């Protein structure tokens with residue numbers, strides 16, 4: 173195990189610059205400051221804050237960062253390009269913005285593929301080298317640490333190795349601390365990256381870094397291979413945000429380095445913050461968390477196959493590449509038609525129930541789940557309904573009321589307004605209750621009528637609210653005869669739970685889901701069931 177040293181292996185985050193080049197991603201200055209704080213909490217070594225010469229927002233970010241950020245450990249970097257072909261570094265306004273950004277580190281993008289020099293910059297190979305040399309020397313003289321991103325390095329190296337090497341040597345000799353080899357178009361495979369990094373290290377002796385894009389789905393693998401080949405600086409973005417298919421996901425890279433390559437790159441104990449920080453940054457970027465992300469996704473350690481669960485019951489390592497707690501994640505069992513008895517037993521453990529002696533009940537529950545899933549239920553999306561089913565089968569049914577009937581009327585009034593009205597008749601604790609309520613839709617009306625009917629017996633229900641309602645038609649071919657699946661999300665302000673109903677009739681399916689939602693809520697409030705209810 174190598175010792176933790178943020179300077180000997182740089183973890184360089186580019187979420188706030190390259191990450192924001194992602195389609196649909198735009199951050200306010202306040203968001204950028206908040207993302208930087210999360211990255212600092214996680215313990216990355218460097219945070220690239222943006223391109224100060226690009227737009228007023230990035231310029232303001234660097235201004236405010238000087239007084240508002242107070243980073244604990246990370247160093248802030250400003251990004252920009254080498255000077256324009258026609259200017260001196262000192263006179264180039266874009267370089268001036270880098271100089272004045274107030275950061276200890278500047279990262280310069282430089283052309284390293286001769287085709288880009290000739291066709292995009294429309295200048296000579298010699299002038300491009302001069303632009304790199306001048307800009308690095310100028311910023312070094314201003315007291316900055318300078319990293320150089322050699323853009324399109326791998327593509328360019330395949331066309332003209334000698335020129336690629338000249339760019340690396342020029343940057344290093346001018347004072348660049350690291351020359352970062354970029355797979356800008358993201359098309360490289362791990363073997364190409366490994367071979368090229370080794371060759372460039374041998375030929376140049378420069379300190380090298382890696383910056384990979386994910387266009388061929390290899391950005392994380394390419395970054396890890398580059399470290400194994402000798403780079404000591406890795407760039408990437410939180411959650412893999414970035415232009416086109418994104419950057420290397422820095423969180424996956426960091427977890428890989430720490431857990432697979434015995435290379436601590438975060439301060440001790442911080443890897444456990446990975447899930448929290450990943451989700452917090454998704455929240456700030458307004459991105460729906462991808463549940464399938466390695467290490468941090470909600471599904472990353474979720475087991476659905478019954479055979480997997482039976483082995484996991486003996487030893488979780490048999491179906492997990494690491495202990496999820498190491499990155500702040502949890503193991504979960506998913507109950508579905510693919511479950512076996514072991515799945516149900518382990519799910520029971522998640523509910524705090526020891527079902528190891530309930531072999532018969534486990535078998536019954538497996539059969540029941542498979543039967544119901546065949547008719548349209550999906551318990552992995554409705555764990556509260558599953559918990560009720562499980563408890564019913566193991567401990568016998570517990571009910572809080574007996575339903576007499578429910579009815580819903582939907583009426584269009586003369587002024588065009590459509591109103592839903594529901595009536596619920598039920599008995600609980602020896603009393604009959606009839607309640608009628610109006611709602612902005614039939615399910616809303618039914619939900620209100622049910623709560624009103626139960627309000628006297630169970631006043632705590634006031635704290636329970638329906639927060640989401642999803643409908644899916646399961647067999648579109650059959651038109652109105654199709655089966656409807658309804659999922660309801662409910663909260664008591666502290667936790668959320670999901671329940672399900674399935675029926676040909678959408679209101680009947682909704683009733684089932686609502687009834688489970690209320691029953692689960694009452695159970696959470698430790699209400700005693702009504703012994704006479706059926």
Ligand SMILES: CC(=O)SCCNC(=O)CCNC(=O)[C@H](O)C(C)(C)COP(=O)(O)OP(=O)(O)OC[C@H]1O[C@@H](n2cnc3c(N)ncnc32)[C@H](O)[C@@H]1OP(=O)(O)O
Pocket residue numbers: 190223225226227253254255256257281282283292293294303323356
């Ligand atoms: C691989 C990467 O991800 S690099 C980062 C890419 N990110 C961005 O481009 C986002 C920020 N960019 C911007 O805000 C703008 O493009 C700016 C402010 C940088 C430049 O805007 P403009 O001055 O309008 O120029 P424009 O974007 O059209 O073209 C870029 C210019 O930079 C030149 N250029 C490109 N790379 C370099 C380089 N490494 N060194 C010096 N000049 C460069 C181009 O040749 C072009 O010059 P030209 O104006 O003489 O044709």
Ligand SMILES: CC(=O)C(=O)O
Pocket residue numbers: 190281321322323324354355356357383385
């Ligand atoms: C510098 C950079 O972002 C790239 O080459 O992809």
